[in-house]
Structure formats: structure tokens, C-alpha cells
Amino acid sequence: MDFSLDEQQTMVRDMVRSFAEQRLRPGAAARDRSGEFPHELFAEMGELGLLGMMVPEAYGGAGMDLLSYLIAVEELARVDAAVAVGMTVTNSVCCWPIMTFGSEALKAELLPQLASGERLGGFMLTEPDAGSDAASLRTRYRDEGDHWRLDGAKAWITNGGVGRFFVCLATVDPALGTRGISAFVLDADQDGVVFDPPEEKMGLRSSTTCMVTLDGARVAKTAMLGAEGQGFRIALATLDHSRLGIAAQSVGIATAALEESLRYARDRKQFGKPIIEHQAIAFALADMDVEIEAARGLMWRAAWAASQPGRHSRESAAAKLFASEMCNRVASRAIQIHGGYGFSSEYPVERYFRDARVVTIYEGTSEVQRLVIARALAEHAKAL
Ligand SMILES: Cc1cc2nc3c(=O)[nH]c(=O)nc-3n(C[C@H](O)[C@H](O)[C@H](O)COP(=O)(O)OP(=O)(O)OC[C@H]3O[C@@H](n4cnc5c(N)ncnc54)[C@H](O)[C@@H]3O)c2cc1C
CATH class of the missing domain: 1.10.540.10 (Acyl-CoA dehydrogenase/oxidase, N-terminal domain)
Incomplete structure (x- = not known):
């Protein structure tokens, strides 16, 4: 290896x-x-x-x-x-x-x-009443002859208002469940697509996240991904892949929190010596380091699994779950190591702590990752 x-x-x-x-x-x-x-x-x-x-x-x-x-x-x-x-x-x-x-x-x-960066992209799955239960989405599409027509509302859309092309999930009839869902590429530069002003967020503040209304949005007939009715499967495969990016984001934030903590603990003196020489602080730093390495290891292994034939849902979910929860633990410890200064926006760990908070939520909450892993384990249990 x-x-x-x-x-x-x-x-x-x-x-x-x-x-x-x-x-x-x-x-x-x-x-x-x-x-x-x-x-x-x-x-x-x-x-x-x-x-x-x-x-x-x-x-x-x-x-x-x-x-x-x-x-x-x-x-x-x-x-x-x-x-x-x-x-x-x-x-x-x-x-x-x-x-x-x-x-x-x-x-x-x-x-x-x-x-090339000429246009940015995004993904429209979540709706005001369909988050973790994405299959209950209500945005409708219908065939209007020479184009598809989309109507509905999508929530929490990253790159909303700044992106141009969005992979958008819609259903021909909610009664059909997942079989009714298809995936389209929506060009947001049209009257039928209206973004609300960006949400005021706790973290990731310079990333735009918007609610969007689709009111007779037109999609070219050629802009459906896969075949009609395959949209939910496409969304799940996309999330299996993209969750690794959130694991990487989590490892990146946690690494920054550790590096700032090392600098601070090296320079800050209490009781006559740098706090890094107090064993409680040194051990906290050691735990942060090990947790980051463990998350990176799970993520790299899942990246390898993604290059092999077949699904890698369990591996991606495990990497995202562990890395995102690890990131929150590490960012919180970084604040503790900074003492009162960690609570001040003068030090970057305060921003890392706020940015970390969302990684256990988007692209599937921690609870949803556990559901994915638990389903795979239930299959495994049948074979035991
Ligand atoms: C900053 C940001 C950016 C985002 N960007 C995008 C984007 O670009 N595109 C997009 O489509 N979406 C995006 N999202 C939406 C995000 O994916 C959803 O917020 C997330 O999937 C959770 O859905 P929800 O917020 O509706 O929470 P809910 O699904 O309502 O969940 C609320 C709570 O209930 C728990 N819960 C729900 N169901 C179960 C269950 N069966 N078992 C146990 N617990 C459960 C959840 O884990 C959570 O703790 C973004 C969100 C944020 C905050």
C-alpha cells in the first residue's frame, strides 16, 4: 500500500x-x-x-x-x-x-x-419541504413539445445568483415517488428563474446560498440527464461522489484550526511556560492531529473505492460523517486552546468554528450518512 x-x-x-x-x-x-x-x-x-x-x-x-x-x-x-x-x-x-x-x-x-470559470454551476435538489427526504420533492416538470417546463421552489442553493447552469431535480408527478423524478440542466439566465437575495448565514458567509423560484422555467429538450425517471438515481450517485468533497473541506478547515492552535499554544505563556508545554493542551493537540489523519485516511480510501466498479455509498458516507464531525470537534478544541481570544473575531479560529458548523448538515446530514451506513450494515447482517 x-x-x-x-x-x-x-x-x-x-x-x-x-x-x-x-x-x-x-x-x-x-x-x-x-x-x-x-x-x-x-x-x-x-x-x-x-x-x-x-x-x-x-x-x-x-x-x-x-x-x-x-x-x-x-x-x-x-x-x-x-x-x-x-x-x-x-x-x-x-x-x-x-x-x-x-x-x-x-x-x-x-x-x-x-x-474555464466563464460560468459557475450548482445543484438544485433541496426544497422548502424536502430536505433529508429529497424523494418528496414537489418541483414539477412537464413536456411542452419543444422544451420542458419547470415550476416550483428550491431552497439553499449554493452559487445561487452567481452561477448560470444548475443540475435541477423535478418530478412529473409526486404520486410516482422516485420513479417520477428526472434530472435537468437548467440555464438560470431566463425570466422563469428568480433567485431571492442570499441567506444571511452563520458561516461560509462569502458563498451565496439562495432560495429560488421556478415559474415556467424552460429547459431545452436536450438538457435532460440520463433518461426520464432516472433523476433520483442520478442525484444519489452524484451525492456519493460529491460527499467526498465535503469530507475534504472538513479536513481542510480542521487542519487550519490545528495549525492556528499550534502557533498560539507555542507563543502563549501561562504559569511561566508556553501552554503547549502543559500536558492537557499538548494532548488536545495530539488528539486533533490523529483525528485529522484518520479522516483523511477514510477519505482517501473512499476515493479509491470510487475508482472501483460498483457503488461506494457506504465508504463516501463514512468519510463524510467522520470528517465533518471531526471538523466540528477540532474547531471547538481550537477555540478552547485560544481561551478568551478564541471567542474573538480577531483570531481566525472563530471563523473556522462558524464555517465548520454546516459540514455535518449539507450534502446529507450526519443522520442521513448514518442511515446510508446502517442500510449497508443491514445488508451485511443478512449474510452473516
Ligand atoms: C449553506 C448551505 C448550502 C446548501 N447548498 C445546497 C445546494 O447547493 N443544493 C441543494 O440542493 N441543497 C443545498 N443545501 C441544503 C442541504 O443539503 C439541506 O439543508 C440538508 O440536506 C438538510 O435538509 P433540511 O435542512 O431540510 O433539514 P431536515 O431534513 O428538515 O432535517 C432536520 C433534522 O432532522 C434530521 N432528520 C431528518 N430525517 C431524519 C431521519 N429519517 N432520521 C433521523 N434524523 C432525521 C436531520 O438529520 C436534521 O438533523 C444547503 C444547505 C446549507 C445550509
């Missing part, structure tokens, strides 16, 4: 780390305060090939492997988790399903625009 990074993965890590330090770090705290979406940074990430990392080169992407992508997400999140989430959403819940389930014509039209 070889855990070393290959030449391309090392190059990606170094390049993204340098970009994050030079371009993201200086304005990260100010963006957190203002909530302003950094259009220019996304344009730069497009030029660096970070917005279509796994898109084949033939469609204008960087043609990289999943592990390279996860390394890039981790490096971005280590500095600015709000930028990291916008990047993951374009890559893994927009480009990936288009790449995997789109027609040749759709891929040729949309992927170069997304991969």
Missing part, C-alpha cells in the same frame, strides 16, 4: 497551496465580514483549471483524478472554506453529473464554459 502522492497530485497540492496563501488568505477575514462573493478569485481559479478538475481535457477540463481534486479542495478550505464550497459545487454536483450522464452535445456545449 503506497500513500505517497504522485507527481501530478504533488503539483496540484503545491500549486493550490500557493494560490490559497497568496490570493485567498489576504482577504478571507474581510470577505467573511462583508459576505461579498469573490468573482475575481473564481475567474482566477477557472484559469488555473480548478473549476473543471475532473472534466476531460477534450471538454476544456484539467482531466485530473478524484484524489487530485480532493487535495485541491482541502488546500482551499484550509484558507477559505467559503471559496472551497463554491468550487466543490461547480466541480462535483454540476460538472460531474453532466460529464457522467449528459449527452455528447450537452457536454460539448456546457463543460468548456464551466471548466
Whole structure:
């Protein structure tokens, strides 16, 4: 078993780390305060090939492997988790399903625009009354001859108002359950798509998250992913893939929290010595380090499972569950190590703590990840 990074993965890590330090770090705290979406940074990430990392080169992407992508997400999140989430959403819940389930014509039209950063992407699954129970979605589609028509409301849409192409799930008839659901690529630049102003959030404040109303939104006949009725399966496969990006985001935030804690514990003196020399603090740091390594290990193993034939739902759910809960424990410990200063926005651990809070919620809550794992275990139990 070889855990070393290959030449391309090392190059990606170094390049993204340098970009994050030079371009993201200086304005990260100010963006957190203002909530302003950094259009220019996304344009730069497009030029660096970070917005279509796994898109084949033939469609204008960087043609990289999943592990390279996860390394890039981790490096971005280590500095600015709000930028990291916008990047993951374009890559893994927009480009990936288009790449995997789109027609040749759709891929040729949309992927170069997304991969270059000319347009950002997103994913519209959640609705005001359909969150964890995504199969109960109510957004309707109907065939209007030369196009599909979509009507309904979607909630919590990342890159809302700043993105152009959204993978959108809708049902032809809620009575059909999951069999009625199809997946479309919606062009948001039309009168039938109306985004509300961005939500005021606890963390990830410079990432936009919006409610959106679809009122007679038109989708080209060629813009359905897969066949009619396959939408729910496509959404689940997409989430199996994209949850690893949230695991990487979690590992990135936790790494930042550990690094800040190490610096602080090295410099802060109490009772005549640096607090890092007090065993309680040293042990807390040791636990943080081990937990981060454990999460990264689960994530890398799940990335390997994703490259093998068959589903990898259990592995992705386990990586996302552990990494996101670990991230919250580590971010909370970082505040404790900073004492009162950790409670002040003057120190970055306060931002990491707020940014960490959502990773156990989006792309499936921790409870939903446990349901996925428990279902796999129930299957396993039958064979025992
Ligand atoms: C910042 C942010 C960005 C987001 N971006 C997107 C996006 O781009 N696209 C998109 O489609 N969605 C997005 N979401 C939505 C997100 O995926 C949902 O919030 C999430 O799936 C949970 O749904 P909910 O909020 O409706 O909570 P609910 O489903 O109402 O859950 C409430 C609580 O009940 C628990 N619960 C529910 N069902 C069960 C059960 N069967 N067993 C045990 N516990 C259960 C949940 O775990 C949770 O603790 C985003 C959310 C946020 C906060």
C-alpha cells in the first residue's frame, strides 16, 4: 500500500497551496465580514483549471483524478472554506453529473464554459419541504413539445445568483415517488428563474446560498440527464461522489484550526511556560492531529473505492460523517486552546468554528450518512 502522492497530485497540492496563501488568505477575514462573493478569485481559479478538475481535457477540463481534486479542495478550505464550497459545487454536483450522464452535445456545449470559470454551476435538489427526504420533492416538470417546463421552489442553493447552469431535480408527478423524478440542466439566465437575495448565514458567509423560484422555467429538450425517471438515481450517485468533497473541506478547515492552535499554544505563556508545554493542551493537540489523519485516511480510501466498479455509498458516507464531525470537534478544541481570544473575531479560529458548523448538515446530514451506513450494515447482517 503506497500513500505517497504522485507527481501530478504533488503539483496540484503545491500549486493550490500557493494560490490559497497568496490570493485567498489576504482577504478571507474581510470577505467573511462583508459576505461579498469573490468573482475575481473564481475567474482566477477557472484559469488555473480548478473549476473543471475532473472534466476531460477534450471538454476544456484539467482531466485530473478524484484524489487530485480532493487535495485541491482541502488546500482551499484550509484558507477559505467559503471559496472551497463554491468550487466543490461547480466541480462535483454540476460538472460531474453532466460529464457522467449528459449527452455528447450537452457536454460539448456546457463543460468548456464551466471548466474555464466563464460560468459557475450548482445543484438544485433541496426544497422548502424536502430536505433529508429529497424523494418528496414537489418541483414539477412537464413536456411542452419543444422544451420542458419547470415550476416550483428550491431552497439553499449554493452559487445561487452567481452561477448560470444548475443540475435541477423535478418530478412529473409526486404520486410516482422516485420513479417520477428526472434530472435537468437548467440555464438560470431566463425570466422563469428568480433567485431571492442570499441567506444571511452563520458561516461560509462569502458563498451565496439562495432560495429560488421556478415559474415556467424552460429547459431545452436536450438538457435532460440520463433518461426520464432516472433523476433520483442520478442525484444519489452524484451525492456519493460529491460527499467526498465535503469530507475534504472538513479536513481542510480542521487542519487550519490545528495549525492556528499550534502557533498560539507555542507563543502563549501561562504559569511561566508556553501552554503547549502543559500536558492537557499538548494532548488536545495530539488528539486533533490523529483525528485529522484518520479522516483523511477514510477519505482517501473512499476515493479509491470510487475508482472501483460498483457503488461506494457506504465508504463516501463514512468519510463524510467522520470528517465533518471531526471538523466540528477540532474547531471547538481550537477555540478552547485560544481561551478568551478564541471567542474573538480577531483570531481566525472563530471563523473556522462558524464555517465548520454546516459540514455535518449539507450534502446529507450526519443522520442521513448514518442511515446510508446502517442500510449497508443491514445488508451485511443478512449474510452473516
Ligand atoms: C449553506 C448551505 C448550502 C446548501 N447548498 C445546497 C445546494 O447547493 N443544493 C441543494 O440542493 N441543497 C443545498 N443545501 C441544503 C442541504 O443539503 C439541506 O439543508 C440538508 O440536506 C438538510 O435538509 P433540511 O435542512 O431540510 O433539514 P431536515 O431534513 O428538515 O432535517 C432536520 C433534522 O432532522 C434530521 N432528520 C431528518 N430525517 C431524519 C431521519 N429519517 N432520521 C433521523 N434524523 C432525521 C436531520 O438529520 C436534521 O438533523 C444547503 C444547505 C446549507 C445550509
